[in-house]
Amino acid sequence: MTVDGNVVTSDKLVAHSIDFVEQFSDNVKTLLGAMGHVRMHPMASGTQIQTYNKETKEAASRTVDEGEVIPLTQVKRTKDKVYTLSLTDKLRKVTTFEAIQQDGFDQAVTFTDQRLLSIAQKNAKKDFFSALTSKGTTTTSGNALQGAISNGLGKLAGLFEDVDNVGTTIVYANPSDVYGYLGKAQITTQTAFGLKYLQDFLNADVVFLSTSIPEGKVVMTVDNNINFYYVDMHGQAGNAFNMTVDETGLIGVTHSRLDDSLSYQTVAAGGWLILPERTDGIVTSSITVPKQPQDGVNGTKN
Known part of the structure; x- marks a missing residue:
């Protein structure tokens, strides 16, 4: 007997779930890979995460006479804030019988799944930039974009000068500031997780x-x-809801029929926190505008 292509069989359910989680996970890993070596930490929902500041108090003298007590240099890591990892995203959408009949199962479900996937990615990016803009504690400034970045990199170098293998320097900027600086210059950009x-x-x-x-x-x-903490969707909780996850466990997805409404639903869930190991290790640099000379001053035109 020939089976109608719109019939929802179990293999279609699993295939769509696998496609969803792999797209999301691949995009996240691409973003983290573009940044360098961001550490990923799978954890249970409800885990508390502590951030720290580094404090150093140098000794009064580094040279002492023979036989005298060497003064102490104090290096300590002080607690900053505590964050609780939770399911930050619980997303659900429904594809109707009519939509499936009109467009076919694969097209109707894939199209609406892509919308749900884009929401999940948008939420993850929002959380990421919220961490950057609200949790950093070191500030500086510089003339124009180049000066602001240069002074910020100088601050970073000082903060991590005694740390081996600090990794890649990453800057986040508003496109208007970057393109305003570049003018009409041609540049090559790449894209990861929807970010240029x-x-x-x-x-x-x-x-x-x-x-x-x-x-x-x-x-x-x-x-x-930068640490990427996320709720591991593997385990008993994910299995209880028949969720499909990839090897990372970044997000869990399940597809199921809703016979009472002749619909087909997608449910996705995940939770993540992007946090700095050191809050003072995030530098915010303000772009200042160079002052223009006033007319009639220091030989300028009147």
């Missing part, structure tokens, strides 16, 4: 462009200072 980025730009290893960064500000850190 430039490599080896203004002495930074990578510069990401996002409107989530306010105009007139650039935010920067090193990749080894």
